[in-house]
Amino acid sequence: MDTPVAPPPRRITIVDVAQHAQVSTTAVSKVLRNAYGVSPKMRDRVRQAIAELGYRPNAAARGMRGQTYTIGVMLPNIRNPFFAEILDGLTDHLADTDYQVLLGPGCNGREAEAKVTHAMIDRSMDGLILIAPISTRAHLDHVAATVPTVVVGRHGRSRAYDSVADDDFAGAALVVDHLADLGHTRIAHIEHHETDRDCLAEMPNAIRAAGYQQAMRARGLADEIDIASTTYTQDGGYLGAQQLLARPVRPTAIFAGADIVAMGALDAIAEAGLRVPEDISVAGYDNTTFAAFRPISLTSVDQAGHQIGANAARLLLDRIVDRQRPAAQVRLSPTLVTRHTTAPPPAP
Amino acid sequence: MDTPVAPPPRRITIVDVAQHAQVSTTAVSKVLRNAYGVSPKMRDRVRQAIAELGYRPNAAARGMRGQTYTIGVMLPNIRNPFFAEILDGLTDHLADTDYQVLLGPGCNGREAEAKVTHAMIDRSMDGLILIAPISTRAHLDHVAATVPTVVVGRHGRSRAYDSVADDDFAGAALVVDHLADLGHTRIAHIEHHETDRDCLAEMPNAIRAAGYQQAMRARGLADEIDIASTTYTQDGGYLGAQQLLARPVRPTAIFAGADIVAMGALDAIAEAGLRVPEDISVAGYDNTTFAAFRPISLTSVDQAGHQIGANAARLLLDRIVDRQRPAAQVRLSPTLVTRHTTAPPPAP
DNA sequence: AACATCTTGGAAAACGTTGCCCACTCACTC
DNA sequence: GAGTGAGTGGGCAACGTTTTCCAAGATGTT
Known part of the structure; x- marks a missing residue:
């Protein structure tokens, strides 16, 4: 009976390299970090070793002394393909650097977010990217005071961290204008109900709802403003659409605050025996992967996630270099992708 | 001009705790690790400090001396919602432990996989879970020799690592039997073409294709076996379906090796002017989130991702405790979820 | 030729934790 | 009363890097 697993051989350390190259460990360390004070000859020798x-x-x-060359990304929901876009932008931008991205998963809720951010700080990560966090401002500021931080997908400016977000206000207007141009007037909206006053003005969902109202007023449709307050989930979309379809005068178009909400809305609409887009138009937000699938073909707002990610990475690297730099805010303009769930309203 | 960022206060260390509690750092360390040799009184005092x-x-x-309490998960493709299920199973199972899960993203291709696994090893992670890796067996064995490892979604047994996988062979049979029961005989399959001989017998896609053929023979449909070899992508599904639809005698059902493949197939079918399921049935594999969306409503094989993840976590924790334990293989049975893309074939 | 400056390389001290080992106390036994 | 053994607590040396110095040589300047 031999043991199935060989004892793992001792790992090569900087001391081994120094001995092999006949130099000091200091020299090896300098080469590793591209630090000042190494001759080309020395560098080559060490590199070879x-x-x-x-x-x-x-x-x-x-990590004990210097950097860990690790960047932590907090992702609230791994299922939202829009976040995958952001991540691609991030990793593409960081691919040529020495930094490694590690994701903290399963951050639904404030407690979980705090757990993950703390775990990342405990692991001496060099920088953090928080995607669509729902934590309090106080927590975000505290994190940012401890480690360079970029917050993505949340409005509101802080002196402690940089932020990158989509212009949700403009995005909502894109949808309203598109539907109004098609001839709709009864355009309703399903929003994510914001319970926390603290975050009210900072969360994308709130901004989208505000943008919807503002755009409706701008089109002279102030009286038609109609909002169902549920959640940004499939269920929320289902319930929201049910509410809206029960109105005395039914809306002819529904602007769902997120694509997943639109999926739930489509369920409710089909159950009510209505057709999309003949009887009622539906638009989403995020342009998630499935929005493009032919059977769905959802009109949606595209957030240029790739660019959001790239900008976040750039800002973070900047801040790692200079922690005293004033905080920056980047807003990116969304675009509308029209597909087959929106069409002119039915003739009266 | 005041500086916008306060200098980050020095972090509390074990020495601070020891001083505050009037004990040695060793004692604190013991309490932290629930190690043997601390009186309840001491424990309480340290805990309070x-x-x-x-x-x-x-x-x-x-990490320099003991554990890092970190488990690394390599995820090849963050967009596949099936992987999210696995992850949920993992994190649920690890929630009550001291371990923190960190994800390595963007591992498409062998090089990227190697980069991520190395990065995790460099960070002294206590254990690794590799989901559907495409690396060579040699690389997997090497990783597993260095750090406790569980491989998910790949068949083939190793003495170095544990593995958890779905029984893809049985899953393919579920689909074939379902379609045959509906009356189909011309049941075609779109597979992911396996270029690497090394992995041929280990990858789920290969097993699914083999399972399809075996099930067809078992139903007396050996002569009807028809495989389009493309890739497990939307494009691959599109091209594969195009090939199949161009056959002299068209198949009446297509078993796509993955849900995303089915999406591409639906595209090609719609372009050919055919209806699903009236003219042709389509089934997928993975039961991804979007398969359940009403406009799609795809018949698919569900892999019990949650259980796969939970098992992987359990095996990994076991192995961290006892690295000499013989390797285990867990196979879980998939189930079929029938929806509206499969129906009896059209009358001749 | 004397002096200042720059460049290159190394010695040694951190960094915060854990593992090994030893010392002490206290009860119990011969 | 000496010896035994279990149960507690602590001292100290790792662990593998980076960082801070300092020295020696090379180069330039008067």
């Missing part, structure tokens, strides 16, 4: 031994720096040990 | 100071252990420093 590193390659020959297959040396890889121990990140934990690095 | 920890709470009063808001101390949190530095994971990097821990």
